[in-house]
Amino acid sequence: MAAVEMQAVLSNGDGTLRISRTLRPTPKGTEVLVKVRSSGLNGADLLQVRGLYPPPPGWPEDIPGLEFAGEVVALGEQASNTLLGKAVMGIVGGGAQSEFVCIEQSNLVPVPKGVELKAAGGIPETFFTAYDALFLQGGLTLGDRVCIHGGAGGVGTSAIQLARSAGAEVFCTVRNEDMHKKVQDLGCITLSEEEFPGSGPYDIILELVGAKHLRSNLQELQQLGRIVVIGVGAGATSDIDLRTLMAKRACIRGSTLRSRHTAEKTILAREFMRHLNPLFASGTIKPIVDRYYSYKEASEAYDTFKKGGKFGKIILTWPT
């Protein structure tokens, strides 16, 4: 039988991309094959195509993409046949920016009712990340005062909605002046970088920007407060005053999803289904999409992402 091919975004390893045909993966065991309808862009993709953030072992080296939504079109020999034809979404270690993706069936989440398949491809990475960071890492609870550094992007807009839905009081720093109104409409108070010092104390600070905030983060932290670091695009190293950390009985935690084992992603997928799908279905939370691009325009999409100043997600769409 001739090898079956598919279209995919392929990294040239120097920051540039090409759209090209490549081998379609084959689902084995409990894996399923998903025909991708949409795939969100993430900061990690930009690093990966520059050769700076190689995928974890077992994932495609040259196809970026950490999230997708689509339809199950084929099954591994042990996968459940009830999945065939279902609208699903999920996170993968790489390879989601292609026509087809293989994934363990247990890592799938059904596309929530009322959400378009086109938009759903921008949900998993940012909402998994925001949910994990705020609730599982940060222990967010009713009435917590939360600050999110970098509120306008994909994770930021997801985190604002989730924190608000859980009864937190949410503040956000937003660098782009023109973006404040849009971010406020998600239900939070926006701050410029200059307004952050003195705006605390916060129970949780979600750091999506970089180490430059670390000193003021500690300063603005409440007793027993938690700083969760999941983005350091604007710099990774900083001074830290451990005496303040002790006096506040505070905690600084770093986290990342990509390298996690399939089993951990399964647990996260189940939490997602249980806690987030109903919120999507009721319209309490929604994917925020800045712009859709056809997969053929992937280079333009990456350029737009790189420029910054987007509100929510940039999503590549694939033919139905």
Place this chain on the structure above:
Amino acid sequence: MAAVEMQAVLSNGDGTLRISRTLRPTPKGTEVLVKVRSSGLNGADLLQVRGLYPPPPGWPEDIPGLEFAGEVVALGEQASNTLLGKAVMGIVGGGAQSEFVCIEQSNLVPVPKGVELKAAGGIPETFFTAYDALFLQGGLTLGDRVCIHGGAGGVGTSAIQLARSAGAEVFCTVRNEDMHKKVQDLGCITLSEEEFPGSGPYDIILELVGAKHLRSNLQELQQLGRIVVIGVGAGATSDIDLRTLMAKRACIRGSTLRSRHTAEKTILAREFMRHLNPLFASGTIKPIVDRYYSYKEASEAYDTFKKGGKFGKIILTWPT
């Protein structure tokens, strides 16, 4: 009625001490009055008498001392009369280096069976601290690989014993060459400061020394590892690489006991009774005492503490 006096260690505010008579406290409400038999010395006392670490509100300004053991000799009007005459120990926000101390009855722990009252005054601060840091802050569990920086002191020798008792594999850095054998006899592997890099990965690193280890601590940390900082005598500020923190999904937590509310100390006292008293009674763990000094020799005791190189606790004893 004439005011009743007592002997106490009094700070001159410049690092020197005097032994002097001062007003004896009166137990109110659910407080009890303890006639102190022994009071351990701690790093915080040295800072306090230099005017660098004032006690939290409500505790004596000029009498150092965070821990004691003794006998209940008087009761506040709501305290339980079953306590009268009982051998007890506890932590306070200050004032324990005196003949008498007042404390909330719920913060007391009975002196464990088989432990001398003279030695018990050196137990609470170090064992509360080590228990809290390893188990409540660090989440220590069976089979964890633990490293303790500064293993020879009061908290260090307590932490080694507790971690060993819980089934951890314990490593310790010890600065003083001559001390290694004694520390090893507590059931751990000792390392010089130079041997620490490359000795990991560790699930928990307990930092009792200072910020200078922070970089290598992160380097030697296992995935999902925890650094718990409870001592920064040798320096409080350092660089930190948040990218490593993220990649290891690690956590850095600071903690301190002294400023905690009475209610929190009550919870800790109950945990102590339940989890640690049986271990003392069975001889599985024991207070490690470097040397006893009469309260009249407090200045010498402080000087010895300051010099470093002690193994376990330095304890002041008070007349029976």
